[in-house]
Amino acid sequence: MLRGFGLTSGSLPGRQASLTDVAVLAGVSHMTVSRVVNKTGPVSAATRAKVLAAVEKLSYRPNSAARALVTGKSGILGVVTLDSTLYGPASTLYGIEHAAREAGYSVTITSVGTPNSSAIAEAIETLRRLAVEGIVVIAPHAAASKSLEGAPLDIPLVAVGGGQEAPVPMIAVDQADGARRATEHLLALGHKTVWHVAGPVDWLEAQDRETAWRQTLKRHRVRAPRIIRGDWSSRSGYAAGQALAREKDLTAVFVANDQMALGLLRAFTEAGIAVPKDVHVVGFDDIPEAAYFSPPLTTVRQDFIEVGRRTFRQLAEQIDGREPAARDLVPAELIVRESTGPR
Amino acid sequence: MLRGFGLTSGSLPGRQASLTDVAVLAGVSHMTVSRVVNKTGPVSAATRAKVLAAVEKLSYRPNSAARALVTGKSGILGVVTLDSTLYGPASTLYGIEHAAREAGYSVTITSVGTPNSSAIAEAIETLRRLAVEGIVVIAPHAAASKSLEGAPLDIPLVAVGGGQEAPVPMIAVDQADGARRATEHLLALGHKTVWHVAGPVDWLEAQDRETAWRQTLKRHRVRAPRIIRGDWSSRSGYAAGQALAREKDLTAVFVANDQMALGLLRAFTEAGIAVPKDVHVVGFDDIPEAAYFSPPLTTVRQDFIEVGRRTFRQLAEQIDGREPAARDLVPAELIVRESTGPR
DNA sequence: CCCAGGGTTGTTACCGCGAACACTGGCCTC
DNA sequence: GAGGCCAGTGTTCGCGGTAACAACCCTGGG
Numbered sequence: 075m076l077r078g079f080g081l082t083s084g085s086l087p088g089r090q091a092s093l094t095d096v097a098v099l100a101g102v103s104h105m106t107v108s109r110v111v112n113k114t115g116p117v118s119a120a121t122r123a124k125v126l127a128a129v130e131k132l133s134y135r136p137n138s139a140a141r142a143l144v145t146g147k148s149g150i151l152g153v154v155t156l157d158s159t160l161y162g163p164a165s166t167l168y169g170i171e172h173a174a175r176e177a178g179y180s181v182t183i184t185s186v187g188t189p190n191s192s193a194i195a196e197a198i199e200t201l202r203r204l205a206v207e208g209i210v211v212i213a214p215h216a217a218a219s220k221s222l223e224g225a226p227l228d229i230p231l232v233a234v235g236g237g238q239e240a241p242v243p244m245i246a247v248d249q250a251d252g253a254r255r256a257t258e259h260l261l262a263l264g265h266k267t268v269w270h271v272a273g274p275v276d277w278l279e280a281q282d283r284e285t286a287w288r289q290t291l292k293r294h295r296v297r298a299p300r301i302i303r304g305d306w307s308s309r310s311g312y313a314a315g316q317a318l319a320r321e322k323d324l325t326a327v328f329v330a331n332d333q334m335a336l337g338l339l340r341a342f343t344e345a346g347i348a349v350p351k352d353v354h355v356v357g358f359d360d361i362p363e364a365a366y367f368s369p370p371l372t373t374v375r376q377d378f379i380e381v382g383r384r385t386f387r388q389l390a391e392q393i394d395g396r397e398p399a400a401r402d403l404v405p406a407e408l409i410v411r412e413s414t415g416p417r
Numbered sequence: 418m419l420r421g422f423g424l425t426s427g428s429l430p431g432r433q434a435s436l437t438d439v440a441v442l443a444g445v446s447h448m449t450v451s452r453v454v455n456k457t458g459p460v461s462a463a464t465r466a467k468v469l470a471a472v473e474k475l476s477y478r479p480n481s482a483a484r485a486l487v488t489g490k491s492g493i494l495g496v497v498t499l500d501s502t503l504y505g506p507a508s509t510l511y512g513i514e515h516a517a518r519e520a521g522y523s524v525t526i527t528s529v530g531t532p533n534s535s536a537i538a539e540a541i542e543t544l545r546r547l548a549v550e551g552i553v554v555i556a557p558h559a560a561a562s563k564s565l566e567g568a569p570l571d572i573p574l575v576a577v578g579g580g581q582e583a584p585v586p587m588i589a590v591d592q593a594d595g596a597r598r599a600t601e602h603l604l605a606l607g608h609k610t611v612w613h614v615a616g617p618v619d620w621l622e623a624q625d626r627e628t629a630w631r632q633t634l635k636r637h638r639v640r641a642p643r644i645i646r647g648d649w650s651s652r653s654g655y656a657a658g659q660a661l662a663r664e665k666d667l668t669a670v671f672v673a674n675d676q677m678a679l680g681l682l683r684a685f686t687e688a689g690i691a692v693p694k695d696v697h698v699v700g701f702d703d704i705p706e707a708a709y710f711s712p713p714l715t716t717v718r719q720d721f722i723e724v725g726r727r728t729f730r731q732l733a734e735q736i737d738g739r740e741p742a743a744r745d746l747v748p749a750e751l752i753v754r755e756s757t758g759p760r
Numbered sequence: 761c762c763c764a765g766g767g768t769t770g771t772t773a774c775c776g777c778g779a780a781c782a783c784t785g786g787c788c789t790c
Numbered sequence: 791g792a793g794g795c796c797a798g799t800g801t802t803c804g805c806g807g808t809a810a811c812a813a814c815c816c817t818g819g820g
Contacts, residue, residue, distance in 0.1 A: 368683055
């Protein structure tokens with residue numbers, strides 16, 4: 075059995091069958107075949123049957139290049155993404171791909187190693203050359219966001235996670251909301267203050283989380299300790315943990331992502347600091363592993379699938395010529411686990 | 418500044434400039450423009466300059482659909498992948514994308530939720546409709562592999578991680594090699610036997626690791642304990658850990674991936690079993706976080722970037738009509754950390 | 761009985777590009 | 791001085807599809 079691969083007994087003339095080939099076999103004009111294939115225009119039942127038989131026999135497949143040429147629509151969306159396996163970007167990508175495929179679009183990706191202006195511009199240019207109908211830039215990066223300021227206006231474009239003042243329509247999880255929830259959760263547990271291990275300065279999400287943390291502390295009239303900065307990696311979280319272990323008034327830490335929190339926990343364990351007994355820790359992202367850290371991590375969940383879905387919708391609206399909302403924030407959710415449990 | 422976006426002062430006639438538009442502006446024929454743009458055929462320096470000026474002025478961008486139509490080459494590769502954020506598949510995808518982009522190809526992805534025959538067949542069909550020049554199937558799954566048996570033979574196709582008897586050319590990390598190294602490492606530490614937490618039965622990589630583990634034990638004349646099976650998730654590893662905690666002769670466990678190992682470590686911690694003091698644990702994958710587990714995890718590193726690179730090379734050879742090797746295995750590497758450290 | 765009109769089918773004209781081939785001049789060779 | 795070669799350029803054609811319109815058949819109403 076050739077399970078649905080369409081490699082039936084049809085002759086193999088060395089190249090794909092075209093509309094005309096089908097038309098000749100079915101004894102009709104190529105336009106009639108086109109009408110059957112695309113279900114446009116009226117075709118009698120008898121003719122349709124003949125055509126479909128011929129289509130099957132030749133395992134005809136429409137040529138998307140020809141169709142794109144004449145219609146001006148490629149049916150392709152482009153996604154610019156980081157070439158990392160960071161949980162957020164990867165999840166978002168699948169969210170977009172899923173929504174796009176359901177709507178009949180294909181998704182082409184172009185990854186960038188470091189999201190600086192020229193790399194992003196180049197990636198966008200590459201995608202445009204492919205005649206994509208719209209572009210998503212997943213690059214929650216200051217430089218990336220900045221590079222979009224001069225972005226082409228003649229093609230639908232959406233940014234994902236692009237900070238407060240993105241120059242193009244943007245979808246993101248509400249970072250400030252999540253960071254506020256995390257910080258207030260810790261304050262509500264009675265801590266005098268909350269330390270923060272931040273992400274890289276040039277990441278907008280890191281900035282947003284840091285700002286919200288600082289504002290929350292201020293609103294509660296609490297002095298903010300000095301900040302420790304990591305690069306999202308567990309390694310940097312480990313280093314941060316070693317640094318924090320030397321602080322004496324340390325009782326609560328809000329870490330900007332779960333991977334760093336893992337490194338932090340490891341460093342604390344080595345330093346003899348018990349979590350949650352001595353220190354409470356909150357992460358960000360809720361990666362699938364977070365529930366199995368030692369101890370299980372309280373963290374802020376981001377619904378990346380929903381982000382992907384809304385991103386596609388936003389793009390589709392632009393493509394269809396409707397004026398979309400400029401910003402769309404997906405709320406965050408606090409997931410409480412043992413790392414902020416009873417002491 | 419419009420940093421390289423090519424949105425210069427040129428007129429905006431409502432649609433993209435074509436070769437002919439450029440030709441008219443430059444006062445030459447469209448073929449001359451084509452020759453300049455593609456660097457084919459001889460063009461005098463003066464003419465080239467005129468043409469390039471016109472290209473710049475109109476911000477001309479070649480229409481890939483038209484080019485694909487006339488050349489029969491789309492410059493697109495298709496990748497069928499799981500819509501999960503599993504470390505392996507995601508890393509491999511970026512490896513492929515990177516190699517492909519360097520060679521001037523674009524990569525279009527189609528994700529499948531569950532890799533059964535019909536889903537894979539459908540994904541391949543979707544990609545073929547897009548006129549991709551070659552297809553990569555990342556689906557280290559028994560069903561997926563099986564579905565490739567009836568795969569179309571008229572388009573270059575490569576499988577990634579497709580078990581021993583893949584019906585199409587295949588690239589993978591040498592699972593047996595990795596599992597053997599892991600098991601022998603534990604045996605060399607003096608353990609009487611080695612337990613195994615396996616991946617899902619329908620994953621070929623899980624089968625390969627399990628088989629190699631079993632064979633290694635047999636070669637050392639050691640009786641294999643009953644197997645525990647998970648689904649790659651930390652959650653399932655946690656459950657496995659709870660089950661294993663009840664075994665009395667437990668001293669060494671080889672877990673089929675790092676996420677499950679994390680869950681296992683968590684369960685052991687809760688059960689009062691110390692790693693590495695009471696039990697040694699080895700994982701598989703070397704995800705970036707593994708070095709920061711508690712304790713840091715001994716594991717088997719898989720070079721997914723290399724897999725991606727070789728996958729693209731394999732595909733490129735098929736596209737160019739060279740006959741590629743049918744199988745290509747990337748060696749695995751054992752990374753020793755504290756989870757198999759001094760007791 | 762003729763004509764209007766709708767359902768059905770065919771014809772023609774491109775879409776933007778590259779392959780193949782034709783054409784123009786020098787310049788070199790014998 | 792005629793022929794050949796080659797760098798440089800142009801013309802023509804068609805890739806496989808869709809849009810627009812033309813042409814045909816059949817039916818029903820006047």
